[in-house]
Amino acid sequence: MTAPRVVLVGPMGVGKSTVGALVAERLGCVYRDTDDDIVAAQGRTIADIFVDEGEPAFRAIEKQAVHKALAEHEGVLALGGGAILDEDTRTLLAAHLVVYLSMDVEEAVKRTGLNTARPLLAVNPRRQWRELMDARRHLYTEVAGAVVATDGRTPEEVAQAVLDALELKEA
Numbered sequence: 001m002t003a004p005r006v007v008l009v010g011p012m013g014v015g016k017s018t019v020g021a022l023v024a025e026r027l028g029c030v031y032r033d034t035d036d037d038i039v040a041a042q043g044r045t046i047a048d049i050f051v052d053e054g055e056p057a058f059r060a061i062e063k064q065a066v067h068k069a070l071a072e073h074e075g076v077l078a079l080g081g082g083a084i085l086d087e088d089t090r091t092l093l094a095a096h097l098v099v100y101l102s103m104d105v106e107e108a109v110k111r112t113g114l115n116t117a118r119p120l121l122a123v124n125p126r127r128q129w130r131e132l133m134d135a136r137r138h139l140y141t142e143v144a145g146a147v148v149a150t151d152g153r154t155p156e157e158v159a160q161a162v163l164d165a166l167e168l169k170e171a
């Protein structure tokens with residue numbers, strides 16, 4: 001069966017895309033990011049999809065993109081932070097090796113700031129991030145086979161911790 005070597009989940013700005021690319025390089029396999037798939041397929045940015053069609057429409061597009069990538073990708077796969085909100089997606093993830101990258105709120109604000117590319121954090125990022133995590137923390141934990149804390153760690157250190165977690169799981 002085709003399956004990603006590892007699937008990275010976690011909140012916006014935790015480093016899924018940055019760390020995913022590093023882990024793929026270290027494993028000598030291909031890196032894929034479902035946000036990039038969505039942008040390529042739609043020919044517009046994530047922020048534009050949110051503005052043009054709203055979050056429910058984005059989630060429907062995202063669900064399709066995630067299910068396609070889980071079915072066909074063999075390397076490292078990073079999901080958008082909200083992909084785990086979908087119950088069918090969580091069910092599919094149960095069959096995969098999933099690593100949850102975590103961080104606390106201060107680290108989150110440092111990394112994402114007022115970056116308008118992430119529409120869900122455009123206004124009052126600290127409060128919005130707390131609310132998002134209250135709604136999602138248990139879902140990240142539910143789908144994950146391992147949790148890697150990223151606070152105060154460089155992307156290279158986080159990538160190494162992910163590789164260590166993989167080695168433990170694959171052993």
Ligand SMILES: Nc1ncnc2c1ncn2[C@@H]1O[C@H](COP(=O)(O)OP(=O)(O)O)[C@@H](O)[C@H]1O
Binds near residue numbers: 014111112153
């Ligand atoms: N371990 C880290 N320490 C500090 N900054 C980081 C770390 N990992 C990622 N970043 C920075 O945080 C921002 C968000 O990273 P990104 O990989 O896009 O996160 P995600 O895909 O989870 O939203 C980027 O500016 C990136 O350079």
Ligand SMILES: O=C(O)C1=C[C@@H](OP(=O)(O)O)[C@@H](O)[C@H](O)C1
Binds near residue numbers: 118
């Ligand atoms: O957490 C979320 O709901 C989102 C996370 C984003 O991806 P990253 O987690 O890669 O920033 C992107 O899919 C969109 O802005 C919504």
Ligand SMILES: [Mg+2]
Binds near residue numbers: 035079
């Ligand atoms: Mg990303």
